Amino acid sequence: MHIGIDLGSRTLKAVVWQDGAIIRHQVTESSFDPHHQALAFLEQHPTARVVATGYGRHLLQQHAELDVITEIKAHALGARQLFPNCRTILDVGGQDSKVILLDERGRVTSFQMNDKCAAGTGRFLEMMAVSLGYDLEAFGRAAAETEVGAPINSMCAVFAESEVVSLKNQGIPPATIARSVHLAVAGRLAAMVAKSGYGDHLVFSGGVANNATLVALLEKELRVPILVPTIPSIVGALGAALHGSRSLIQE
Amino acid sequence: MSEAFQVKSDPELWEKLGMDVARFSGMPGMLTTAYTNVFLSQKNRPAAMAYFDGMVENIHTGRIHEIMAVKESGKPVIGTFCVYVPEELIVAAGGVCVGLCGGAQGSIADAEKILPRNICPMVKSAFGFKVGKICPYFQAVDLVYGETTCDAKKKTWELLDRYVPTHVMEIPQMKRERDKKLWVEEVKDFKVAVDKISGTETSFDDIAAAIKTINAKRASLQRLNSLRHHNPSPISGKDMLLIEQIAFYDEPVRFAEKVHELCDELEKRIADGISVAPVSTPRILVSGTPMALPNWKLHNIIETSGAVVVNEESCIGTRYYKDLIDEGSTTVDQQLERLTERYMKIDCSCFTPNDERIDQVIKEYEESGAQGIIDYCLQFCHTYNIEAIKLSEACKQRGIPFMAIESDYSPDDVGQLQTRVEAFIEQITG
Ligand code: SF4
Ligand code: SF4
Numbered sequence: 001m002h003i004g005i006d007l008g009s010r011t012l013k014a015v016v017w018q019d020g021a022i023i024r025h026q027v028t029e030s031s032f033d034p035h036h037q038a039l040a041f042l043e044q045h046p047t048a049r050v051v052a053t054g055y056g057r058h059l060l061q062q063h064a065e066l067d068v069i070t071e072i073k074a075h076a077l078g079a080r081q082l083f084p085n086c087r088t089i090l091d092v093g094g095q096d097s098k099v100i101l102l103d104e105r106g107r108v109t110s111f112q113m114n115d116k117c118a119a120g121t122g123r124f125l126e127m128m129a130v131s132l133g134y135d136l137e138a139f140g141r142a143a144a145e146t147e148v149g150a151p152i153n154s155m156c157a158v159f160a161e162s163e164v165v166s167l168k169n170q171g172i173p174p175a176t177i178a179r180s181v182h183l184a185v186a187g188r189l190a191a192m193v194a195k196s197g198y199g200d201h202l203v204f205s206g207g208v209a210n211n212a213t214l215v216a217l218l219e220k221e222l223r224v225p226i227l228v229p230t231i232p233s234i235v236g237a238l239g240a241a242l243h244g245s246r247s248l249i250q251e
Numbered sequence: 252m253s254e255a256f257q258v259k260s261d262p263e264l265w266e267k268l269g270m271d272v273a274r275f276s277g278m279p280g281m282l283t284t285a286y287t288n289v290f291l292s293q294k295n296r297p298a299a300m301a302y303f304d305g306m307v308e309n310i311h312t313g314r315i316h317e318i319m320a321v322k323e324s325g326k327p328v329i330g331t332f333c334v335y336v337p338e339e340l341i342v343a344a345g346g347v348c349v350g351l352c353g354g355a356q357g358s359i360a361d362a363e364k365i366l367p368r369n370i371c372p373m374v375k376s377a378f379g380f381k382v383g384k385i386c387p388y389f390q391a392v393d394l395v396y397g398e399t400t401c402d403a404k405k406k407t408w409e410l411l412d413r414y415v416p417t418h419v420m421e422i423p424q425m426k427r428e429r430d431k432k433l434w435v436e437e438v439k440d441f442k443v444a445v446d447k448i449s450g451t452e453t454s455f456d457d458i459a460a461a462i463k464t465i466n467a468k469r470a471s472l473q474r475l476n477s478l479r480h481h482n483p484s485p486i487s488g489k490d491m492l493l494i495e496q497i498a499f500y501d502e503p504v505r506f507a508e509k510v511h512e513l514c515d516e517l518e519k520r521i522a523d524g525i526s527v528a529p530v531s532t533p534r535i536l537v538s539g540t541p542m543a544l545p546n547w548k549l550h551n552i553i554e555t556s557g558a559v560v561v562n563e564e565s566c567i568g569t570r571y572y573k574d575l576i577d578e579g580s581t582t583v584d585q586q587l588e589r590l591t592e593r594y595m596k597i598d599c600s601c602f603t604p605n606d607e608r609i610d611q612v613i614k615e616y617e618e619s620g621a622q623g624i625i626d627y628c629l630q631f632c633h634t635y636n637i638e639a640i641k642l643s644e645a646c647k648q649r650g651i652p653f654m655a656i657e658s659d660y661s662p663d664d665v666g667q668l669q670t671r672v673e674a675f676i677e678q679i680t681g
Contacts (some may be wrong), residue, residue: 055666072674096667108678113671189614 004240078239488560500662
């Protein structure tokens with residue numbers, strides 16, 4: 001039995017892998033005492049071999065017997081398991097976004113991570129949703145209701161928020177503004193993918209991939225099929241679990 | 252058992268230098284802690300590193316006393332910010348050349364009270380040291396000699412001149428015959444400015460001796476760097492970087508001697524199979540912008556992530572010591588011309604075109620037995636940042652793993668850098 005833990009900055013993801021299948025998974029908010037939550041999960045499977053990834057991987061290592069790998073490698077392994085021909089991965093999580101390129105055997109050849117700012121991350125979408133009074137799901141749906149969008153010029157989360165406020169004050173309907181925010185984020189992510197280069201399809205992972213409107217807009221921008229895992233946020237945790245199972249075989 | 256490492260204090264000396272003593276008195280303690288964590292925690296360091304540890308302990312005291320003694324004897328003490336300013340001519344006049352580039356986060360806030368925020372942290376840190384009166388070297392110099400390499404520096408000199416006499420050497424942006432003519436003239440002006448402080452004109456013999464001294468210093472670093480390339484590494488990248496940093500403030504003859512002593516020890520280590528990391532440790536070459544003392548951020552991240560840095564293609568690194576000056580001149584004019592020719596070989600990204608640097612990085616990559624290149628760019632350094640594109644293309648063509656990093660001195664991005672460096676190491680090891 002193998003456990004993969006992905007301790008992100010905002011959510012904790014865990015996958016239990018046994019006999020070639022995911023037998024259990026869990027996604028929880030990690031804002032409150034994430035280590036405690038992770039350790040509680042591990043206690044339920046005392047004999048499992050554990051690999052941790054994500055922002056909190058090293059900290060967790062101080063509290064439990066486990067190996068660590070980076071999010072980059074974890075996503076590469078996870079995405080390849082779900083989509084064996086995958087060569088490009090876009091992962092957009094709460095706090096950062098990354099593009100990972102793989103060779104034909106699935107090894108990482110290069111990767112790119114966004115800079116220090118929140119733009120093009122889950123956090124940015126969340127902030128914009130809140131300032132328009134939507135919850136996350138409704139935000140995505142609203143953006144799909146209309147074809148028109150007003151331009152949002154600033155991709156700095158702070159400035160974009162004030163742009164959104166001023167659009168609201170001009171009486172622009174919230175759905176139009178929601179559309180605009182989605183267009184801006186899709187544009188930003190597409191530019192990041194285009195800079196890295198991509199093949200004939202793209203795997204999109206991370207919680208933000210649950211947003212179908214964004215996926216559709218991105219597909220339109222990049223003009224290749226975008227494949228989204230059934231549960232996009234656990235790809236990293238899956239990869240970590242797989243790493244454990246494979247390195248065991250090598251030993 | 253030697254006494255515990257401690258960066259020394261000398262408030263009386265600092266007072267005399269006109270420093271902000273109250274504020275500076277916290278500095279030795281902070282540096283002691285940082286140095287202990289970053290350097291002394293390393294396993295299996297060469298014994299000859301003790302001298303360089305001592306240079307850090309005495310950085311604000313012993314070495315300053317030595318420099319002040321030179322100054323009080325009427326010899327020039329000159330601060331510089333760039334490896335294009337020829338230290339040989341200062342040494343020829345019996346003086347001291349100190350590199351004043353700043354590598355500390357602590358002085359940035361001082362600088363940002365005056366300078367724009369979006370410029371290179373090295374320039375801000377240095378400027379902040381002066382305006383905050385928190386660097387004994389800055390206080391000790393007669394004058395500083397800046398240059399016209401990048402925009403951040405050349406415009407900052409105009410402001411720095413308000414706090415300390417600041418001369419500027421015009422460094423051309425291209426390397427054609429007519430640029431060389433200008434350059435030689437600038438070198439001659441520099442000699443005049445240096446000689447003016449001591450009141451005597453340096454002679455052919457003085458210059459010949461100084462060229463020998465600095466050649467010997469650079470040659471000692473060349474020897475050290477080539478020993479360091481051995482796999483398994485006989486010395487860590489952090490220790491090597493530290494020595495390259497100390498080269499900018501130590502007395503050159505003694506420094507070269509101590510570097511050779513270390514080299515002798517490393518030769519013995521190699522023969523005995525003693526190393527700081529096993530053969531299988533991933534080997535990284537760092538290229539790019541300089542890392543001024545006490546900037547150990549990237550090296551520390553790399554070496555605590557299980558890799559070893561095997562080369563610095565940097566001004567605080569090979570760009571400083573890869574070339575020597577021809578010693579066969581028979582006239583002063585010829586000396587200055589040979590000197591200028593040597594300086595023209597430095598391949599800084601401030602020049603255009605600068606393709607020889609790309610070739611140089613690849614050459615060092617091969618010589619050092621590295622397995623990947625991390626290109627380090629200080630935030631807002633446009634020339635290195637843009638040049639990274641060509642470097643990345645050259646690496647791609649040759650299948651060399653490459654990653655470009657842009658960072659400043661703040662601790663904010665350490666977590667993210669760590670992830671990127673670890674992922675890069677995973678990429679190398681497969
Ligand atoms: S990077 Fe260029 S400008 Fe800076 S010290 Fe080196 S040679 Fe001078
Ligand atoms: S690193 Fe770049 S921006 Fe900074 S001083 Fe050197 S050349 Fe100028």
